[in-house]
Structures are given as structure tokens and as C-alpha cells.
Amino acid sequence: MSRLRIFNDTQPQAPLSVHTDHADIAHELAKVGVRFEQWEASQPIAPGASQDEVIAAYRADIDRLMAEEGYQAVDVISLKPDHPDRATLRQKFLSEHTHSEDEVRFFVAGAGQFTLHLEGKVYDILCEQGDLIGVPDGTRHWFDMSESPYFVAIRLFTNKDGWVAQFTGEDIAERFPRMTPHATA
Ligand SMILES: CSCCC(=O)/C(O)=C/O
Ligand SMILES: [Fe+2]
Numbered sequence: 001m002s003r004l005r006i007f008n009d010t011q012p013q014a015p016l017s018v019h020t021d022h023a024d025i026a027h028e029l030a031k032v033g034v035r036f037e038q039w040e041a042s043q044p045i046a047p048g049a050s051q052d053e054v055i056a057a058y059r060a061d062i063d064r065l066m067a068e069e070g071y072q073a074v075d076v077i078s079l080k081p082d083h084p085d086r087a088t089l090r091q092k093f094l095s096e097h098t099h100s101e102d103e104v105r106f107f108v109a110g111a112g113q114f115t116l117h118l119e120g121k122v123y124d125i126l127c128e129q130g131d132l133i134g135v136p137d138g139t140r141h142w143f144d145m146s147e148s149p150y151f152v153a154i155r156l157f158t159n160k161d162g163w164v165a166q167f168t169g170e171d172i173a174e175r176f177p178r179m180t181p182h183a184t185a
């Protein structure tokens, strides 16, 4: 089940509100310019599937997004709990950073947790299969896949070079809840 928790950015102990209805989540996130939509994860894909398999299965959706929104590059992160580099991969996204382009991710399987830091609040979003999230460029955020990652996400980039991040050097991510391993992992 997808979930949004909103915190004051100085009070990680207790959320101000918790939302599990997709329309509520989309509504709360739209207020701060974040896109959150449900797409049909039409092709059954298991975490651990190769990038080529995932892109082939979702070619039509990817082509449509690329044509409509001008994305220049696409890749796939596909991880299951026995991945030998899971700890390093988890660490890569775990500190607060920004991108100079929108962060657009479509979860075709499993789950992952995005946490956004904006306007004095922290928005912790558990994304699940079928969720598409679009985080505006320049938004401070981090991402957790838990110690036992289980997800497949398609990433779309306007930058031809793919994933480039600017780390803020802030330690806020250490104070907010990490993702707990997902029930389906
Ligand atoms: C779910 S995609 C992997 C994370 C990523 O690309 C990113 O930039 C996280 O902030
Ligand atoms: Fe990011």
C-alpha cells in the first residue's frame, strides 16, 4: 500500500499526517508541485529482471513519456534482496541531494521510499508498484530501498548522461525514518 507521511522538518518523531489513499497522496503532493500518479504496471516483472527485459516490456509507456515530455534517456534499477552490492547501492541515494532535472520514476514492481524536504516539511512517500512520481528539479530529497531491496523502477532523464546528483552535505536524512523491508520482499 502506498503511503505519504508529512513531518515538520524539525520533528521526525511524529508525523503531522499520514495518507494512504492514492487520491489524497496525489492531492497533498500536488500542493508542493510533486507529481504522483497511478499507472498500470501491465507487464509482470520480477525484481532482478534485466534492464533490457524491463524496457522491452514497458516500451510503449516509455516511448509515450519520452515523446510527450522530451526525456532523453531511460534506465532501470531492478534489485532483489540477495543483490551482492545492495548495501553500496542503498548508500548511494541515502543522503540529501538534488538534481538539475525533474526526477521521474515509475515503479513497475516492489517498493521504495522517497523522502522530500521542502517548505519546512518532510514528505516521506512509500512508492509501490504502479506509482509514478515526478519530483521537481532542485528539490532536496533522498531515497531508501531498505536493507532488503525489492523493486524495479524505470528512471527517465532529460539529461542524456542519466543520473547526476548534487549532495547538499546536510545530515537531515539520518534523523528521519528509514524504509523497513517491504512485506512482499
Ligand atoms: C527509485 S530510482 C533510484 C533512486 C534515484 O534515482 C534517485 O535519484 C533517488 O533520489
Ligand atoms: Fe534523487
Ligand code: NI
Pocket: 001, 002, 111, 128, 183
Ligand atoms: Ni505494500
